[in-house]
Amino acid sequence: MTDNIDAFGGLVTASLVANALDKPKGNAGHSHAHCANCDAPLAGNFCAHCGQNAHIHRSLPHVGEEFLHGITHFDGKAWKTLPMLIFHPGTLTREYIFGKRARYIQPVPLFLLVVFLMFFVFSFIHVKPGGGATDERGKQLTQAEAAAELPKVNAELADLDRRIAAAANSKDPGELAALKGARIGVEAAQARVKARAEGEVASSFDFQEEAARQIEENYKSGVIKVNLGNETLDERAKAALANPQLALYKVQGKIYKFSFLLVPLSLPWLWLLFAFKRGVRIYDHAIFSLYSISFMSLLFIIGSVALALDFTAGWFFALLFLAPPAHMFVQLKGAYQLSNFGAGWRTAALSMASLLTIGLYLVMTLAIGLID
Secondary structure: OHHHHHHHHHHHHHHHHHHHHOOOOOOOOEEOOEOOOOOOEOOOOEOOOOOOEOEEOOOHHHHHHHHHHHHHHHHHOHHHHHHHHHHOHHHHHHHHHOOOOOOOOOHHHHHHHHHHHHHHHHHHHOOOOOOOOEOOOOOEOOHHHHHHHHHHHHHHHHHHHHHHHHHHOOOOHHHHHHHHHHHHHHHHHHHHHHHHHOOOOOOHHHHHHHHHHHHHHHHHHOOOOOOOOOHHHHHHHHHHHHOHHHHHHHHHHHHHHOHHHHHHHHHHHHHHHOOOOOOOOHHHHHHHHHHHHHHHHHHHHHHHHHHHOOOOOHHHHHHHHHHHHHHHHHHHHHHHOOOHHHHHHHHHHHHHHHHHHHHHHHHHHHHHHHHO
């Protein structure tokens, strides 16, 4: 529960920070002939000298207004930017690069907001939806524990079958119905324990917990040995293996905090793809990367929510799988004014480069998280 509250706090903070970065339009309030910040003459909603809002609010209701405004409205630009990001990414990127910026959320605030939102959503999908084999405390059984538990469940089911056979000759229909009802529950438990004993995880969101448990068990049993050639690194690695849940939590934190590195890691690839195209600057690639990563993060959010709601339609996830290259093609073609062929081969190359970039990023954050 605390993690969810922290995540919500992070989402709110991101919304407010991003809203501040995006310089929202002024609202009605106390205006003056001179700027309250630099005392320059005012001729509009903002100071021409320092940019501060000409309207100064000092009411408690305005605090709540800014709070809600920061989270839900994002100055109204979200309703213009997000549809463009999803359906016309090339037009959005090109218009922003060449100066049509007032109508859209700036790429950096949008990137920050979407990344915060993604990790906010991820904080909730770690909750198991149930259905897995658990012990009396509700903790999921390990594969070894499930294998040890299975004979007990089988014996209990066999005992119920004997009692049902004996009760069938009884004149008490209530006892027979109760035994049959109990058998349904035990039979369901048997199926869950058997599946867990064969290696099945209760849900896709339990993978991290199960991986941590297996790492800890293998380390304690001596299957995993540490010898990195450096005493300090060995101690760090042993500490992480002894408590893999904590180590994975730290790595998650680093993935979130260093998400901005995805942009500079992507720039060299884009530079190579457009090295011989005139009129293209590194700034253009940065804007392209920010909008592209924001869209990919939205896809992760949608897919995660679908899995959390147990919506696993094959066509839906096929669309999610095909969306990144399709979006990349449209964005490349529109942003850089390319032909179908030019956008096509660059999409193929950039897709491969993106996988390498993500792999490098994960290795970096994993190393930072474990060493820290």
